[in-house]
Amino acid sequence: MHSWTDHLRFAFQPVVNLATGAVAALELLARPEAGDVLARARREPELDGRLAALAVRDAARRETLLPLHVNVFAGTLADLGSLAALRDAVRAAGRLPWEVTVDVCPPFTHVPHRALLEGVAAVRGEGFRICADGVGDGDVPLRLLDDLAPDLIKLDASLLTRTATVRAMRTLCEESGALLAVEGVETELQCAAARDAGAQLAQGGLFAPPARLPIAEVYVPDLPARTGAARPTGPSVREFVRPAALLPESASAEQVRRLLTGAPEVSGVLLVDTAGVPVRSVQRDRFLLSLSARYGHALYADRPAARLGDRPRTVGATATAWEVLDVVADGEHSRTADDVAVVDHDGRCVGVVRLADLVRSLAESRVEEAAGLNPLTRLPGSDAVTGELDRWVAQGRGFALSWLDIDGFKQVNDGAGFAAGDELIRSVGRALADTESDGVRVGHIGGDDFLVLADPERLDPLAAAVLDVPWSAGGLAVTLSLATVLCPPGSVPDHRQAAAHLAPLKQAAKALPGASWVCGLAGREGFDVRRGPDAAGVVPTQGRAPSAS
Secondary structure (H helix, E strand, O other): OOOHHHHEEEEEEEEEEOOOOOEEEEEEEEEEOOOOHHHHHHHOHHHHHHHHHHHHHHHHHHOOOOOEEEEEEHHHHHHHOOOHHHHHHHHHOOOOHHHEEEEEEOOOOOOOHHHHHHHHHHHHHOOOEEEEEEEOOOOOOHHHHHHHOOOEEEEEHHHHHOHHHHHHHHHHHHHHOOEEEEEOOOOHHHHHHHHHOOOOEEEOOOOOOOEOOOOOOOOOOOOOOOOOOOOOOOOEHHHHOEOOOEEEOOOEHHHHHHHHHHOOOOOEEEEEOOOOOEEEEEEHHHHHHHHHOOOHHHHHOOOEHHHHOEOOOEEEOOOEHHHHHHHHHHOOHHHOOOOEEEEOOOOOEEEEEOHHHHHHHHHHHHHHHHHOEOOOOOOEOHHHHHHHHHHHHHOOOOEEEEEEEEOOHHHHHHHHOHHHHHHHHHHHHHHHHHOOEOOEEEEEEEOOEEEEEEOHHHHHHHHHHHHOOOEEEOOEEEOEEEEEEEEOOOOOOOHHHHHHHHHHHHHHHHHOOOOEEEEEEOOOOOEEEEEOOOOOEEEOOOOOOOOOO
8 A cells, every 4th residue: 555655755955055155955845746745734733744854864865964954834833842753853864953954934824923932942942943934925924033033034036126125134134143045046146136135045946956866066156246345344154154064972983984985075074062062173184194094994993083083163153254264373283274163152063164265255355345446545435335324224223424525626636736636635535544433434436526424423523534624735725525414214215315315415515615514314405504604504494403323
């Protein structure tokens, strides 16, 4: 008599790291050849739990070392309160729970939220990771999404055209510590949009279609750099995390040898305790060299591999790429090429980063950054400032956008010469650069025009630095004009609207004789003259523009 499992097969779809191009995990997709087992699983929690367990068993037969994603309906977690069958299958496969991510799938309507949250807490307590699946194409409420506190959010590719929504989701991920993935990526344009949106992971037919056998190589198009300014702290280490090859700390040298020789893409093995905390690091080349020496295999094969390992180098999952380089630089020179383990707040390993990935990415970012600098002032262009502005908007942060230029600059060039004019621009650029901090971003648009993004409370020191000092070129006195638009949280959707509000203020500042500064509020007519012949006056009389903080 045939069972429904006789007509069930599983397909593997790679989850791709967009920073490294490597396969970060495999999602297991049930593919029934007959019957309606998936529809039944939606109605029958016990069956859905069995499907998740069968998926892990199928992956074990394929001998893949990659982390796994298994799909479970939200209703299943709410009804069962745990996933005992999945837990047993993971243990039987010799896997560790944190190598498996449970993708919680819609529908969420009519699912008791308290019961769902209790089920998620139980599964997470056993060590499994949690992913909120189908966001944007499903029915997950935002409040529930926040309460779930998932380790990963999978966004449907159809949302990539809704930039405001994607920015908000990226901000949610940044503040909660979750990774952002985009699923259903079918074109190179969608891939580029996913990366520009700040997604670390993606999956879809562009990289590789679901297949019966797991694959480790996928197609990833060459992608342009993300728009916007890089943070001074550098990119997050999460962008470079690769799957870790893990074995229990009691593993023998022979077990490690079999793993390394059977998986040439693995550069090292981490030996972990029962809680998943790395205790020893085994580097591929040094380990195999020890075993290949005369009598090496006879001496070490049946002994604990930990004897041939080193103390693991670790960084937290919130670390930056530069912090990883500091860890490498402070270690032994002979271990420069060793993987660095990335651990969560409990010290459990969530993956590894390779030095080559970090160096390549940081070098590329430095080249791109240098290409975007103005050759005269070495300040970034407007794209860097407007990109940071859009980030602030997505975070719900108030700001002040200012434009600064040199009055009558053509006459300065004609009267004092272009060399004196260039030196004046460099001097103004240096003065602005000296004000730069976490709350101030400076850009050189070109010519004698500068753009400044700042926290509102930083405006007075900024204005003093450029307006309260004498300027000259070739003996000719020179004045500057400054225009500022204050943008409270939610007052503008992006940098384009902020620039539109700034344009008339720029004209007003230029119309005033001598050094001038006018300040307006986004969406309100009139402006406050803060420097110039009408200083402390308002045109028209509407009171001083309020703060944007």
